[in-house]
Amino acid sequence: MPTSSNPVLTMLKADHKKVKAIFAEYQEATPGKQQGIAQTTIQELEIHAELEEGLIYPAIREGIDDDELMNEANEEHHLVHVLIAELKKLKPSEDTFKAKFTVLGELVKHHVKEEEGEMFPQAQKAKIDWEALQTEVMERKEQLLAA
Numbered sequence: 001m002p003t004s005s006n007p008v009l010t011m012l013k014a015d016h017k018k019v020k021a022i023f024a025e026y027q028e029a030t031p032g033k034q035q036g037i038a039q040t041t042i043q044e045l046e047i048h049a050e051l052e053e054g055l056i057y058p059a060i061r062e063g064i065d066d067d068e069l070m071n072e073a074n075e076e077h078h079l080v081h082v083l084i085a086e087l088k089k090l091k092p093s094e095d096t097f098k099a100k101f102t103v104l105g106e107l108v109k110h111h112v113k114e115e116e117g118e119m120f121p122q123a124q125k126a127k128i129d130w131e132a133l134q135t136e137v138m139e140r141k142e143q144l145l146a147a
């Protein structure tokens with residue numbers, strides 16, 4: 001099936017688009033609005049990362065036989081979590097916050113490029129039960145949004 005009819009990859013790509021748009025919005029926003037935008041972005045990223053790490057990456061790792069690619073993706077997720085943990089300790093008004101948040105945006109952009117450019121095309125060709133995975137992902141997403 002083409003990527004466009006793959007429910008999981010389609011959802012991930014829509015999430016990526018959304019996150020990239022809010023990072024861009026942050027850069028344009030007034031300092032007063034940046035705080036709320038940053039919080040939304042962090043929440044979106046945490047849910048997205050949890051779904052990938054807990055359900056989607058394990059399925060893809062099994063399907064594509066490219067541990068190097070998957071290990072690198074995991075390290076990038078690790079860095080995302082490190083930056084988010086550090087951001088949570090800062091006040092959004094601090095200069096370091098903006099710098100760190102901007103670096104987080106660059107890291108996410110790079111990571112998305114690798115996922116969409118390398119990982120997803122390989123995953124698309126692999127034997128993965130996308131429908132079953134999608135059901136699990138949606139259930140987990142609802143739990144996370146409710147928490």
Ligand SMILES: [Fe+2]
Nearest residue numbers: 052077111115
């Ligand atoms: Fe990811």
